Amino acid sequence: MTESRTPGTWEPVEIDTSVAHSARVYDYWLGGKDNFPADRELAEQIIAAVPNMRAMARANRDFLGRAVRHLVVEQGIRQFLDIGTGIPTAGNTYEVAQALAPESRVLYVDNDPIVLAHARAMISSHPAGRTSFILGDLREPAGILEHPVFAQIIDRAQPVGLLLVAVLMLFRDAEDPWAMVRTLVDALPAGSCLALTHPSGDFAPEEVAVAVRAAEHAHVPLTPRGRAEVTRFLDGLEPVAPGVVPVLAWGGAAEGVDVDSAYYYAAVARKP
Numbered sequence: 437m438t439e440s441r442t443p444g445t446w447e448p449v450e451i452d453t454s455v456a457h458s459a460r461v462y463d464y465w466l467g468g469k470d471n472f473p474a475d476r477e478l479a480e481q482i483i484a485a486v487p488n489m490r491a492m493a494r495a496n497r498d499f500l501g502r503a504v505r506h507l508v509v510e511q512g513i514r515q516f517l518d519i520g521t522g523i524p525t526a527g528n529t530y531e532v533a534q535a536l537a538p539e540s541r542v543l544y545v546d547n548d549p550i551v552l553a554h555a556r557a558m559i560s561s562h563p564a565g566r567t568s569f570i571l572g573d574l575r576e577p578a579g580i581l582e583h584p585v586f587a588q589i590i591d592r593a594q595p596v597g598l599l600l601v602a603v604l605m606l607f608r609d610a611e612d613p614w615a616m617v618r619t620l621v622d623a624l625p626a627g628s629c630l631a632l633t634h635p636s637g638d639f640a641p642e643e644v645a646v647a648v649r650a651a652e653h654a655h656v657p658l659t660p661r662g663r664a665e666v667t668r669f670l671d672g673l674e675p676v677a678p679g680v681v682p683v684l685a686w687g688g689a690a691e692g693v694d695v696d697s698a699y700y701y702a703a704v705a706r707k708p
Protein backbone atom coordinates (compact mmCIF):
# COMPACT_ATOMS: atom_id res chain seq x y z
CA MET A 437 0.00 0.00 0.00
CA THR A 438 1.26 3.43 -0.85
CA GLU A 439 0.30 6.49 1.11
CA SER A 440 -1.80 8.70 -1.09
CA ARG A 441 -3.14 11.37 1.20
CA THR A 442 -3.54 14.82 -0.11
CA PRO A 443 -0.87 17.20 1.19
CA GLY A 444 -2.00 20.31 2.98
CA THR A 445 -5.24 18.84 4.35
CA TRP A 446 -4.19 18.47 7.97
CA GLU A 447 -5.09 21.61 9.84
CA PRO A 448 -3.76 21.83 13.44
CA VAL A 449 -6.64 21.27 15.86
CA GLU A 450 -7.54 21.44 19.54
CA ILE A 451 -9.00 18.31 21.13
CA ASP A 452 -11.36 18.65 24.11
CA THR A 453 -11.46 15.34 25.94
CA SER A 454 -13.35 16.60 28.99
CA VAL A 455 -16.76 16.10 27.38
CA ALA A 456 -18.05 12.93 25.76
CA HIS A 457 -17.91 12.80 21.99
CA SER A 458 -19.89 10.42 19.78
CA ALA A 459 -16.84 9.17 17.85
CA ARG A 460 -15.01 8.16 21.04
CA VAL A 461 -18.10 6.70 22.73
CA TYR A 462 -18.56 4.58 19.61
CA ASP A 463 -14.89 3.63 19.66
CA TYR A 464 -15.31 2.37 23.23
CA TRP A 465 -18.28 0.19 22.22
CA LEU A 466 -16.20 -1.23 19.37
CA GLY A 467 -13.43 -2.18 21.81
CA GLY A 468 -11.06 0.63 20.76
CA LYS A 469 -8.63 2.54 22.97
CA ASP A 470 -9.17 6.02 21.57
CA ASN A 471 -11.51 7.26 24.28
CA PHE A 472 -11.36 9.20 27.54
CA PRO A 473 -13.12 8.99 30.94
CA ALA A 474 -16.05 11.21 29.87
CA ASP A 475 -16.58 9.04 26.79
CA ARG A 476 -16.38 5.80 28.77
CA GLU A 477 -18.79 7.08 31.41
CA LEU A 478 -21.47 7.87 28.85
CA ALA A 479 -20.76 4.65 26.92
CA GLU A 480 -21.28 2.60 30.09
CA GLN A 481 -24.45 4.49 31.01
CA ILE A 482 -25.88 3.67 27.61
CA ILE A 483 -24.83 0.01 27.98
CA ALA A 484 -26.67 -0.03 31.32
CA ALA A 485 -29.81 1.11 29.46
CA VAL A 486 -29.22 -0.88 26.27
CA PRO A 487 -27.23 -4.02 27.20
CA ASN A 488 -26.74 -5.08 23.55
CA MET A 489 -25.14 -1.73 22.61
CA ARG A 490 -21.68 -3.08 21.77
CA ALA A 491 -23.15 -5.62 19.36
CA MET A 492 -25.25 -2.85 17.82
CA ALA A 493 -22.16 -0.73 17.14
CA ARG A 494 -20.56 -3.77 15.53
CA ALA A 495 -23.74 -4.37 13.48
CA ASN A 496 -23.41 -0.84 12.10
CA ARG A 497 -19.80 -1.35 11.09
CA ASP A 498 -20.69 -4.68 9.51
CA PHE A 499 -23.48 -3.00 7.52
CA LEU A 500 -20.96 -0.42 6.29
CA GLY A 501 -18.91 -3.27 4.82
CA ARG A 502 -21.93 -4.95 3.21
CA ALA A 503 -23.18 -1.65 1.81
CA VAL A 504 -19.81 -0.66 0.32
CA ARG A 505 -19.51 -4.12 -1.22
CA HIS A 506 -22.98 -3.72 -2.74
CA LEU A 507 -22.14 -0.27 -4.10
CA VAL A 508 -18.93 -1.50 -5.73
CA VAL A 509 -20.18 -4.84 -7.04
CA GLU A 510 -23.84 -4.22 -7.85
CA GLN A 511 -23.91 -0.47 -8.53
CA GLY A 512 -20.47 -0.07 -10.13
CA ILE A 513 -19.56 2.82 -7.83
CA ARG A 514 -15.88 3.70 -7.52
CA GLN A 515 -15.92 6.85 -5.39
CA PHE A 516 -17.20 7.30 -1.87
CA LEU A 517 -18.05 10.20 0.39
CA ASP A 518 -18.03 8.82 3.95
CA ILE A 519 -19.37 11.51 6.31
CA GLY A 520 -19.19 10.84 10.05
CA THR A 521 -16.32 8.45 9.41
CA GLY A 522 -15.59 7.57 13.02
CA ILE A 523 -12.26 6.41 14.37
CA PRO A 524 -10.92 3.96 11.80
CA THR A 525 -11.01 0.26 12.61
CA ALA A 526 -10.39 -2.74 10.37
CA GLY A 527 -12.81 -3.06 7.50
CA ASN A 528 -13.35 0.62 6.93
CA THR A 529 -14.59 2.02 3.66
CA TYR A 530 -11.37 2.27 1.66
CA GLU A 531 -10.26 -1.24 2.64
CA VAL A 532 -13.55 -2.82 1.55
CA ALA A 533 -13.84 -0.76 -1.65
CA GLN A 534 -10.22 -1.06 -2.78
CA ALA A 535 -10.09 -4.80 -2.04
CA LEU A 536 -12.84 -5.14 -4.65
CA ALA A 537 -11.84 -2.29 -6.97
CA PRO A 538 -8.34 -0.91 -6.23
CA GLU A 539 -9.01 2.26 -8.21
CA SER A 540 -11.73 3.31 -5.74
CA ARG A 541 -11.45 6.78 -4.23
CA VAL A 542 -12.67 7.70 -0.76
CA LEU A 543 -13.12 11.10 0.84
CA TYR A 544 -13.66 10.87 4.58
CA VAL A 545 -15.34 13.75 6.41
CA ASP A 546 -15.71 14.11 10.17
CA ASN A 547 -15.87 17.04 12.55
CA ASP A 548 -13.89 15.41 15.37
CA PRO A 549 -10.17 16.26 15.51
CA ILE A 550 -9.46 12.89 17.16
CA VAL A 551 -10.92 11.14 14.15
CA LEU A 552 -8.70 13.31 11.98
CA ALA A 553 -5.60 12.35 13.98
CA HIS A 554 -6.37 8.65 13.65
CA ALA A 555 -7.31 8.90 10.02
CA ARG A 556 -3.96 10.54 9.44
CA ALA A 557 -2.20 7.64 11.13
CA MET A 558 -4.27 4.75 9.82
CA ILE A 559 -5.89 5.52 6.51
CA SER A 560 -3.81 4.95 3.43
CA SER A 561 -4.69 3.89 -0.09
CA HIS A 562 -4.03 1.32 -2.73
CA PRO A 563 -1.70 3.03 -5.23
CA ALA A 564 -4.35 2.67 -7.93
CA GLY A 565 -6.90 4.59 -5.86
CA ARG A 566 -6.98 7.63 -3.64
CA THR A 567 -8.09 8.48 -0.10
CA SER A 568 -8.21 11.74 1.77
CA PHE A 569 -9.76 13.17 4.91
CA ILE A 570 -11.17 16.59 5.67
CA LEU A 571 -12.52 18.13 8.84
CA GLY A 572 -16.03 19.08 7.84
CA ASP A 573 -19.48 19.53 9.31
CA LEU A 574 -22.55 17.79 7.99
CA ARG A 575 -24.52 20.81 9.16
CA GLU A 576 -22.76 22.74 6.41
CA PRO A 577 -22.91 20.43 3.42
CA ALA A 578 -21.95 23.22 1.04
CA GLY A 579 -18.66 23.56 2.92
CA ILE A 580 -17.95 19.88 2.26
CA LEU A 581 -18.92 20.08 -1.42
CA GLU A 582 -16.87 23.23 -1.97
CA HIS A 583 -13.80 22.10 -0.01
CA PRO A 584 -10.79 22.18 -2.35
CA VAL A 585 -9.96 18.54 -1.55
CA PHE A 586 -13.46 17.42 -2.59
CA ALA A 587 -12.76 18.02 -6.27
CA GLN A 588 -9.38 16.28 -5.98
CA ILE A 589 -11.04 13.03 -4.87
CA ILE A 590 -14.61 13.12 -6.18
CA ASP A 591 -15.50 13.48 -9.86
CA ARG A 592 -18.97 14.99 -9.80
CA ALA A 593 -19.72 13.57 -13.25
CA GLN A 594 -19.49 9.99 -11.92
CA PRO A 595 -21.80 8.26 -9.43
CA VAL A 596 -20.84 8.61 -5.79
CA GLY A 597 -21.56 6.37 -2.80
CA LEU A 598 -22.67 8.71 -0.01
CA LEU A 599 -22.27 7.00 3.37
CA LEU A 600 -24.10 8.38 6.39
CA VAL A 601 -23.72 5.51 8.83
CA ALA A 602 -24.78 6.17 12.42
CA VAL A 603 -24.48 9.94 12.18
CA LEU A 604 -27.89 11.47 11.38
CA MET A 605 -29.20 10.78 14.91
CA LEU A 606 -26.75 13.42 16.17
CA PHE A 607 -28.95 16.18 14.71
CA ARG A 608 -32.23 17.37 16.12
CA ASP A 609 -35.32 17.73 13.95
CA ALA A 610 -35.00 21.52 14.28
CA GLU A 611 -31.60 21.33 12.55
CA ASP A 612 -33.35 19.67 9.59
CA PRO A 613 -30.97 16.78 8.87
CA TRP A 614 -33.25 15.90 5.91
CA ALA A 615 -32.19 19.16 4.24
CA MET A 616 -28.50 18.32 4.88
CA VAL A 617 -28.96 15.00 3.08
CA ARG A 618 -30.96 16.63 0.27
CA THR A 619 -28.23 19.22 -0.38
CA LEU A 620 -25.64 16.46 -0.71
CA VAL A 621 -27.79 14.18 -2.85
CA ASP A 622 -28.78 17.08 -5.13
CA ALA A 623 -25.09 17.73 -5.81
CA LEU A 624 -24.42 14.15 -6.96
CA PRO A 625 -25.19 12.68 -10.40
CA ALA A 626 -27.79 10.05 -11.29
CA GLY A 627 -26.64 6.58 -10.30
CA SER A 628 -25.24 7.84 -7.00
CA CYS A 629 -26.37 5.96 -3.91
CA LEU A 630 -27.02 6.85 -0.29
CA ALA A 631 -26.32 4.25 2.39
CA LEU A 632 -27.40 5.04 5.93
CA THR A 633 -28.17 3.63 9.32
CA HIS A 634 -30.19 5.31 12.03
CA PRO A 635 -31.11 4.26 15.60
CA SER A 636 -34.79 3.95 16.37
CA GLY A 637 -37.06 3.69 19.36
CA ASP A 638 -39.33 1.36 17.33
CA PHE A 639 -37.58 -1.74 18.66
CA ALA A 640 -37.38 -1.10 22.42
CA PRO A 641 -38.79 2.34 23.26
CA GLU A 642 -38.09 2.25 26.99
CA GLU A 643 -34.44 1.18 26.71
CA VAL A 644 -33.82 3.78 24.03
CA ALA A 645 -35.52 6.54 26.03
CA VAL A 646 -33.14 5.91 28.97
CA ALA A 647 -30.16 6.01 26.59
CA VAL A 648 -31.36 9.32 25.12
CA ARG A 649 -31.62 10.84 28.60
CA ALA A 650 -28.06 9.71 29.47
CA ALA A 651 -26.72 11.16 26.23
CA GLU A 652 -28.55 14.46 26.70
CA HIS A 653 -27.21 14.67 30.25
CA ALA A 654 -23.68 14.34 28.79
CA HIS A 655 -24.49 17.00 26.17
CA VAL A 656 -24.43 14.51 23.31
CA PRO A 657 -27.54 15.05 21.20
CA LEU A 658 -29.25 11.77 20.34
CA THR A 659 -32.45 11.63 18.30
CA PRO A 660 -33.73 8.14 17.51
CA ARG A 661 -36.28 8.18 14.70
CA GLY A 662 -39.18 6.01 13.62
CA ARG A 663 -39.19 4.14 10.33
CA ALA A 664 -41.22 6.81 8.50
CA GLU A 665 -38.82 9.59 9.57
CA VAL A 666 -35.82 7.49 8.51
CA THR A 667 -37.50 6.73 5.18
CA ARG A 668 -37.84 10.50 4.59
CA PHE A 669 -34.04 10.67 4.22
CA LEU A 670 -34.54 8.67 1.00
CA ASP A 671 -37.00 11.12 -0.55
CA GLY A 672 -36.49 11.28 -4.32
CA LEU A 673 -34.35 8.12 -4.30
CA GLU A 674 -35.17 4.53 -5.23
CA PRO A 675 -34.61 2.20 -2.28
CA VAL A 676 -32.57 -0.89 -3.08
CA ALA A 677 -34.17 -4.14 -1.82
CA PRO A 678 -34.92 -4.93 0.97
CA GLY A 679 -35.67 -1.22 1.64
CA VAL A 680 -35.62 0.36 5.08
CA VAL A 681 -35.12 -2.61 7.42
CA PRO A 682 -33.44 -3.45 10.73
CA VAL A 683 -29.68 -3.16 10.23
CA LEU A 684 -29.17 -6.86 10.89
CA ALA A 685 -31.65 -7.70 8.11
CA TRP A 686 -29.97 -5.64 5.36
CA GLY A 687 -27.98 -7.85 3.02
CA GLY A 688 -29.14 -11.08 4.60
CA ALA A 689 -29.30 -11.96 8.27
CA ALA A 690 -27.25 -14.85 9.57
CA GLU A 691 -29.23 -17.96 10.50
CA GLY A 692 -30.88 -17.68 13.91
CA VAL A 693 -30.13 -13.95 14.38
CA ASP A 694 -32.92 -11.88 15.94
CA VAL A 695 -32.87 -8.92 13.54
CA ASP A 696 -34.73 -6.76 16.06
CA SER A 697 -31.89 -7.11 18.59
CA ALA A 698 -30.00 -4.12 17.06
CA TYR A 699 -32.11 -0.99 17.32
CA TYR A 700 -31.04 0.59 14.02
CA TYR A 701 -32.65 0.86 10.61
CA ALA A 702 -30.47 0.56 7.52
CA ALA A 703 -31.09 1.39 3.89
CA VAL A 704 -29.38 1.88 0.55
CA ALA A 705 -31.11 3.97 -2.11
CA ARG A 706 -30.18 5.01 -5.65
CA LYS A 707 -30.61 8.37 -7.31
CA PRO A 708 -32.59 7.86 -10.54
Ligand SMILES: C[S@@+](CC[C@H](N)C(=O)[O-])C[C@H]1O[C@@H](n2cnc3c(N)ncnc32)[C@H](O)[C@@H]1O
Binds near residue numbers: 458546575
Ligand atom coordinates in the same frame (compact mmCIF):
# COMPACT_ATOMS: atom_id res chain seq x y z
C1 LIG B 1 -21.32 6.98 15.86
S1 LIG B 1 -19.98 7.51 14.91
C2 LIG B 1 -20.21 6.60 13.39
C3 LIG B 1 -18.92 6.17 12.75
C4 LIG B 1 -19.02 5.40 11.44
N1 LIG B 1 -19.84 6.05 10.45
C5 LIG B 1 -19.51 4.00 11.68
O1 LIG B 1 -20.70 3.75 11.55
O2 LIG B 1 -18.71 3.14 12.02
C6 LIG B 1 -20.52 9.15 14.45
C7 LIG B 1 -19.44 9.97 13.76
O3 LIG B 1 -20.02 11.19 13.28
C8 LIG B 1 -19.11 12.25 13.53
N2 LIG B 1 -19.88 13.51 13.58
C9 LIG B 1 -20.63 14.00 14.58
N3 LIG B 1 -21.17 15.18 14.27
C10 LIG B 1 -20.74 15.45 13.01
C11 LIG B 1 -20.93 16.57 12.12
N4 LIG B 1 -21.70 17.61 12.48
N5 LIG B 1 -20.32 16.53 10.93
C12 LIG B 1 -19.53 15.48 10.56
N6 LIG B 1 -19.30 14.40 11.36
C13 LIG B 1 -19.91 14.40 12.57
C14 LIG B 1 -18.50 11.88 14.87
O4 LIG B 1 -17.28 12.54 15.09
C15 LIG B 1 -18.33 10.38 14.70
O5 LIG B 1 -17.08 10.06 14.15
